[in-house]
Amino acid sequence: MSKFKTKKGGEMPAVNTASLPDIVFMLLFFFMVATVMKDDDLLIENKLPYADQVEKLDKKDRIMYIYAGKPSERYQAQYGTESRIQLDGKFADVSEVQAFVAQQRASKREELIPFLTTSLKVDSDANMGLVGDIKQELRKCNALKINYTTKKGDMSKNSN
Amino acid sequence: MAKRSAPEVNAGSMADIAFLLLIFFLVTTTIEIDTGLNRKLPPIEESDPPIIKQKNIFTVLINKKNQLLVEDELMEIKDLRKAAVEFLDNGGGEGDDACSFCKGKRDSKSSDNPTKAIISLKNERETTYATYISVQNELVAAYNELRNRRASELYGTSFIEMEANYKDVNWVGNKTKLKEQIEQIKLDYPQKLSEVQ
Numbered sequence: 107m108s109k110f111k112t113k114k115g116g117e118m119p120a121v122n123t124a125s126l127p128d129i130v131f132m133l134l135f136f137f138m139v140a141t142v143m144k145d146d147d148l149l150i151e152n153k154l155p156y157a158d159q160v161e162k163l164d165k166k167d168r169i170m171y172i173y174a175g176k177p178s179e180r181y182q183a184q185y186g187t188e189s190r191i192q193l194d195g196k197f198a199d200v201s202e203v204q205a206f207v208a209q210q211r212a213s214k215r216e217e218l219i220p221f222l223t224t225s226l227k228v229d230s231d232a233n234m235g236l237v238g239d240i241k242q243e244l245r246k247c248n249a250l251k252i253n254y255t256t257k258k259g260d261m262s263k264n265s266n
Numbered sequence: 267m268a269k270r271s272a273p274e275v276n277a278g279s280m281a282d283i284a285f286l287l288l289i290f291f292l293v294t295t296t297i298e299i300d301t302g303l304n305r306k307l308p309p310i311e312e313s314d315p316p317i318i319k320q321k322n323i324f325t326v327l328i329n330k331k332n333q334l335l336v337e338d339e340l341m342e343i344k345d346l347r348k349a350a351v352e353f354l355d356n357g358g359g360e361g362d363d364a365c366s367f368c369k370g371k372r373d374s375k376s377s378d379n380p381t382k383a384i385i386s387l388k389n390e391r392e393t394t395y396a397t398y399i400s401v402q403n404e405l406v407a408a409y410n411e412l413r414n415r416r417a418s419e420l421y422g423t424s425f426i427e428m429e430a431n432y433k434d435v436n437w438v439g440n441k442t443k444l445k446e447q448i449e450q451i452k453l454d455y456p457q458k459l460s461e462v463q
Binding site (some may be wrong): 119128158160241243252257 | 396
């Protein structure tokens with residue numbers, strides 16, 4: 107009688123699935139981390155210019171976004187190719203900027219209102235006339251903190 | 267012959283592989299944070315603007331062909347930073363307007379003091395936004411260059427680093443003192459950049 111039994115050949119052993127939850131959790135975490143909530147659907151082309159003296163624009167709760175640029179291809183038949191403003195997922199006129207700011211202010215917590223910054227996401231090819239109009243409207247409703255949102259990079263990339 | 271069973275797959279290291287992947291993705295994924303140039307618009311005022319000496323104003327005009335006209339002379343964007351630094355750091359003033367820390371030429375035809383010097387940026391309606399941002403970027407760079415120099419003279423560190431430290435919650439050090447130092451530099455080289463319509 108030996109103390110150690112020799113292993114008998116038998117049925118197929120089941121594949122150990124104990125680590126399956128780990129894999130699932132890993133995927134879950136990955137997607138949690140990598141997902142950026144998309145706020146607005148862009149109706150315009152929005153190729154931001156480059157700048158290297160930039161500051162970070164964190165604290166999303168105190169930022170309102172104003173987009174401007176040429177309508178993207180599927181809207182060009184309807185809206186033409188002239189640069190336009192986009193507010194909250196739809197095309198808007200310059201005169202609507204003030205109402206937009208008022209509405210944004212109403213939706214934010216009261217103590218944040220003095221810190222509200224307007225992020226201007228303007229396409230590189232847009233002309234300054236439109237941007238100037240937006241700035242003038244913002245001045246009229248006293249939303250003076252603005253941020254020209256850019257990509258981080260050398261400004262030589264702007265010329266092509 | 268009897269059936270041989272396949273040896274059991276050792277799954278003990280599966281968790282390790284999973285964590286390895288997890289860490290790889292954690293490290294390589296960057297969440298995009300918006301960056302940009304912060305500006306403050308001037309409030310609409312009814313009162314007349316103060317009278318400023320012509321020599322304290324540095325005019326930069328971008329025309330509709332995206333050409334740069336600096337003090338009525340054509341200039342390439344790459345030369346703008348140097349020209350702006352020279353103007354701001356000129357320190358040509360005397361008496362009360364004298365600038366003790368300027369390293370410029372002290373030309374009496376250029377700015378008196380960095381606190382008096384104003385850069386006036388004009389554009390036409392047809393100017394492209396990308397060019398405008400390039401110019402803004404260069405002007406901000408000129409200010410940052412001077413502020414960095416001043417910070418390294420006074421406190422042995424750069425202004426950019428000081429601001430980063432001030433915003434960093436994990437930074438160990440005296441934040442009130444740092445704030446005062448930042449304010450001091452901003453006082454020496456105030457960012458007076460006016461955007462005219």
